[in-house]
């Protein structure tokens with residue numbers, strides 16, 4: 638069975654593809670779509686999925702993700718992509734300077750259009766923010782996030798290790814469980 642992942646982010650594709658090997662034939666499909674502004678990744682993903690239904694042939698999915706910093710009341714959350722493009726992870730570290738409360742959570746929502754129906758899968762990963770960026774693997778906020786149970790940032794871990802605990806690996810696991818049924 639084939640499934641298109643609509644994204645321009647190769648890292649998202651590679652992480653999800655590693656989890657979905659043997660379950661579905663995932664392909665990267667680069668089609669731009671508007672993203673609404675809303676308070677939750679779930680609302681954003683559901684809206685994007687509905688917008689894409691008339692534009693894409695066959696089964697497809699999208700993935701919407703972000704990081705919420707507890708001391709910043711959940712910021713940047715649904716604005717993660719914009720914040721990454723503007724102030725970047727260094728900007729988040731600057732906002733957090735001297736703050737000892739460094740809990741943060743990554744959230745990933747996968748919206749699936751499968752045989753005419755819409756399904757949503759959500760995964761999260763808790764951890765802490767570092768005081769400086771470390772590592773050069775992965776993307777986005779990876780250099781400043783250490784997942785619980787590890788000592789290294791996502792950017793210092795190889796993809797396989799990140800994929801054992803990450804928000805995206807958890808939402809993708811739920812997608813895999815659904816597709817296997």
Ligand code: IMP
Pocket residue numbers: 646700701702703704717718719721743775776777778779791803805
């Ligand atoms: P979107 O899902 O493409 O709208 O954007 C999500 C944004 O959140 C990305 O631009 C990244 O900056 C950040 N992000 C999401 N997932 C990850 C991850 O696994 N590692 C690091 N940053 C992430």
